[in-house]
Amino acid sequence: MNETLDKTNMTLRDRLKAFVDAFGLPRLIIAAFLLMLYIAAPIVGAGFWMQISNTINRFSWNAVMVLAMVPMIHSGCGLNFGLPLGIISGLLGATLSIELGFTGPLSFLMAILIATPFAIVLGALYGWLLNKIKGGEMMIATYVGFSSVSFMCMMWLLLPYHSPTMVWGFSGKGLRTTISLEGFYDKVLANFLQINIGSLSIPTGTLLFFAVLAFGMWAFLHTKTGTAMTAVGSNPTFAKAAGVNVDKMRMLSVVLSTWLAAIGILVYEQGFGFIQLYMAPFYMALPAVSAILIGGASVNKASIANVIIGTFLFQGIVTMTPTVMNNMIHMDMSEVIRVVASQGMILYALTRKTEATK
Amino acid sequence: MANNNAPLLEMRNIKKAFFGNQVLTDINLSLAEGEVLGLCGENGAGKSTLMKILFGMDVIRDTGGYEGDILINGEKVTFNTPFDALAAGIGMVHQEFSLIPGFTATENILLNREPKKKNVISEVFGDRLDTLNYHVMTERAEAAIDKMGFRIDKDMVISEMPVGHKQFTEIARELSKDQLKILILDEPTAVLTEKEAEALLASIRSMSEKGIAVIFITHRLHEILAVCDRVVVMRDGYVVSDEPAAETTVNEISSRMVGRAVETTAKSDIRDKSDAKTIMSIKRLWVDMPGEIVRDVSLDIKEGEILGIGGLAGQGKLGIPNGIMGLYEAGGSVEFDGAKIPLNSPRKCLDASLAFVSEDRRGVGLLLDETLEWNVAFPAMQVQNKFLKNYLGGFVKWRDEKSIREVTERYIDELAIKCTGSKQKAKELSGGNQQKVCLAKAFALEPKFLFVSEPTRGIDVGAKSLVLEALRKFNRESGVTVVMISSELEELRSICDRIAIISGGKVAGILPASKPSEEFGMLMVSMVK
Ligand SMILES: Nc1ncnc2c1ncn2[C@@H]1O[C@H](COP(=O)(O)OP(=O)(O)OP(=O)(O)O)[C@@H](O)[C@H]1O
Numbered sequence A: 001m002n003e004t005l006d007k008t009n010m011t012l013r014d015r016l017k018a019f020v021d022a023f024g025l026p027r028l029i030i031a032a033f034l035l036m037l038y039i040a041a042p043i044v045g046a047g048f049w050m051q052i053s054n055t056i057n058r059f060s061w062n063a064v065m066v067l068a069m070v071p072m073i074h075s076g077c078g079l080n081f082g083l084p085l086g087i088i089s090g091l092l093g094a095t096l097s098i099e100l101g102f103t104g105p106l107s108f109l110m111a112i113l114i115a116t117p118f119a120i121v122l123g124a125l126y127g128w129l130l131n132k133i134k135g136g137e138m139m140i141a142t143y144v145g146f147s148s149v150s151f152m153c154m155m156w157l158l159l160p161y162h163s164p165t166m167v168w169g170f171s172g173k174g175l176r177t178t179i180s181l182e183g184f185y186d187k188v189l190a191n192f193l194q195i196n197i198g199s200l201s202i203p204t205g206t207l208l209f210f211a212v213l214a215f216g217m218w219a220f221l222h223t224k225t226g227t228a229m230t231a232v233g234s235n236p237t238f239a240k241a242a243g244v245n246v247d248k249m250r251m252l253s254v255v256l257s258t259w260l261a262a263i264g265i266l267v268y269e270q271g272f273g274f275i276q277l278y279m280a281p282f283y284m285a286l287p288a289v290s291a292i293l294i295g296g297a298s299v300n301k302a303s304i305a306n307v308i309i310g311t312f313l314f315q316g317i318v319t320m321t322p323t324v325m326n327n328m329i330h331m332d333m334s335e336v337i338r339v340v341a342s343q344g345m346i347l348y349a350l351t352r353k354t355e356a357t358k
Numbered sequence B: 001m002a003n004n005n006a007p008l009l010e011m012r013n014i015k016k017a018f019f020g021n022q023v024l025t026d027i028n029l030s031l032a033e034g035e036v037l038g039l040c041g042e043n044g045a046g047k048s049t050l051m052k053i054l055f056g057m058d059v060i061r062d063t064g065g066y067e068g069d070i071l072i073n074g075e076k077v078t079f080n081t082p083f084d085a086l087a088a089g090i091g092m093v094h095q096e097f098s099l100i101p102g103f104t105a106t107e108n109i110l111l112n113r114e115p116k117k118k119n120v121i122s123e124v125f126g127d128r129l130d131t132l133n134y135h136v137m138t139e140r141a142e143a144a145i146d147k148m149g150f151r152i153d154k155d156m157v158i159s160e161m162p163v164g165h166k167q168f169t170e171i172a173r174e175l176s177k178d179q180l181k182i183l184i185l186d187e188p189t190a191v192l193t194e195k196e197a198e199a200l201l202a203s204i205r206s207m208s209e210k211g212i213a214v215i216f217i218t219h220r221l222h223e224i225l226a227v228c229d230r231v232v233v234m235r236d237g238y239v240v241s242d243e244p245a246a247e248t249t250v251n252e253i254s255s256r257m258v259g260r261a262v263e264t265t266a267k268s269d270i271r272d273k274s275d276a277k278t279i280m281s282i283k284r285l286w287v288d289m290p291g292e293i294v295r296d297v298s299l300d301i302k303e304g305e306i307l308g309i310g311g312l313a314g315q316g317k318l319g320i321p322n323g324i325m326g327l328y329e330a331g332g333s334v335e336f337d338g339a340k341i342p343l344n345s346p347r348k349c350l351d352a353s354l355a356f357v358s359e360d361r362r363g364v365g366l367l368l369d370e371t372l373e374w375n376v377a378f379p380a381m382q383v384q385n386k387f388l389k390n391y392l393g394g395f396v397k398w399r400d401e402k403s404i405r406e407v408t409e410r411y412i413d414e415l416a417i418k419c420t421g422s423k424q425k426a427k428e429l430s431g432g433n434q435q436k437v438c439l440a441k442a443f444a445l446e447p448k449f450l451f452v453s454e455p456t457r458g459i460d461v462g463a464k465s466l467v468l469e470a471l472r473k474f475n476r477e478s479g480v481t482v483v484m485i486s487s488e489l490e491e492l493r494s495i496c497d498r499i500a501i502i503s504g505g506k507v508a509g510i511l512p513a514s515k516p517s518e519e520f521g522m523l524m525v526s527m528v529k
């Protein structure tokens, strides 16, 4: 009640300050930088609308993987550096769906269906492991991510896949590093209700798909179980004393996170047009972690808004910086600049981890 | 050289607001060398905040700093961090503990100021790799403990200590600082039993004789009169009186604190419930709670009574509810309402309609980072599916924000919780108001049987009678059986029907509350281990 009263008494300066405090200065600076890049783009000769389309596209590919961070953050398991485990479940779904001969949109649906049991089983094992070593979650998560990728590097070669679109041409066995999705689920979501106005193109289907998942997550956090999960992350002893099974909640959050990562990689592939195997999953975790941190999440609090803002800012900077810089210096350095920009953002984001009150 | 007539410490026109919520207005305060200043006021009056300002705590700076001046020996100072304050000779014992649980008392007392020895490695790589000089450390810790005048075991690990000893460890830590001139004690006696509190008062007196000025915050007003030279009363962020302790009385102080006369809790109508049926029967209970070990407790609790459990700190009284409610490992048998309660399972107890207000409000009692609404409604929501809306035939259980807000607001009113609204974060409340939130949480469960552990710890006089009255009402009107564990015998005697005294992890005896205090005192020390 006092709050409303205070609001009216606030001066403009106070209000501005409150806004900056709420939104966070670093995020404002990044947003301002991104805005500058958009303004600079047409000046240096990179089409404005094309750049906008680019960013939106990139956003649509990555947003689900960033969303996958939310459940584990809420349950206090921290940032999911073990994201590659979920990605591997997704990859198994993708490759098996093609191997079994599904094509077109159906292959996407089947990939999701096949990936789900893998994500649940692997997620449960991962959750069990995290429950064994409370306190050091993020370190174990990193190991899990790393070793699962290494293990699968062997398996991709050894598993008896036969589909000619996927195996190495000359030997007839072992999966290729990149597999084209043409004829399978390349752009299945993106093409759904796609909007094209001049050089602006919006992948409506992909955005809708993300919106549905994000809504699901938001709704879940408003249920009894979601509330319990958040409380476990906030103070596990409190939750235990209130009769919540802490380990079960943590396990559930890990399974959810792993499953979302599996779906996330499938969405990414349909946008990108290729399946990437071997070391590729390994490079997916850090950008997702950074995006959610830049979006304003802390180690045990994250909202859907954090996901959207973070993914947009992170992907925006990473796609825009190389384009603008390239056009400015007329030299193709885009790969180098892309790497510098994304690693820089990751490094910055990791310094911004904030802890809860103890 | 500074002006010699200037007081040791002067605070001038101190103002502080948290996000537009003014909590301190024009505070003026001064303190002379060796003076003991008592600071009292209702929960949320601003005492801790004022002390945090003096001690340069980060929260103050992070929430926009303060206005006004602090002068030491007549010179203006600004403390940006507690280290600046320490360097200027100010020490503070916080309302909440700040000790490292896995370290011994000695290590905690000298933390970061350990005497060190050079060794080969540190000669090369710098003083961070010096070896700790345990011999000197032990001596210094000993000296600090002697100065304090209350014996604690300097080699005991903090996590194994009874709360009272933790408090003394904190005080010893401050006393071990040579430059100490001003010591701030924020509710140090709240966790102490009467005996321990007396020892603390004695050590405050001896500090003051050695020239150390002490600012002493407490809700036990008679302590103020016993030890302070001057009493400052605060209300709603203002200083309402500042006078020599000799010229005032407990009643005068308490009426100034709340702005009206406070009726001390009427002696209760003690009832004899020995004919009532036994609602809980505890047999051969043991609990492995560090610092509060229960060895062998058998106890029958009658339906509808208020049973008190008292005893010295560390004798095991706190272990009983913590063990039964499944928070610490326990064994033995507990029967409730004719059915066995499985131990080590909090959920089973809650399902059987038991509730527990823990003495550890920050560790167990609260979700500090969440709103009051969540804190109050959470257990009832999880255990009894209250405050939920069912959709899809109960498959989706949606949080019912409206009923959550209503119940929270109801308890904010009933218990007079001082806050800016039901959406405020629990960590932003003053200590005493946090305690009330813990009670509200248990009341919202509407249990048949309630354990309350130290329910009035850190609560002001006005609120204390309010809380005790609320418990009594809860017992009389809803027929709830209440077991209250407290270090304050007088408090137990004012509300309970019977009081069990725990000593050495066992029941030393159970007496009607009407028996004189001396008899309880005898029981308390009867089996001390
Ligand atoms: N970090 C914070 N953010 C917002 N408000 C705060 C914060 N810390 C304290 N307050 C508010 O300041 C007021 C004074 O609190 P303070 O802790 O100083 O009270 P107190 O006199 O020490 O009470 P108690 O006897 O209960 O410990 C309270 O209303 C409290 O809600």
Ligand SMILES: [Mg+2]
Pocket (backbone or CB within 6 Å): B047, B048, B049, B095, B186, B430, B431, B432
């Ligand atoms: Mg306080």
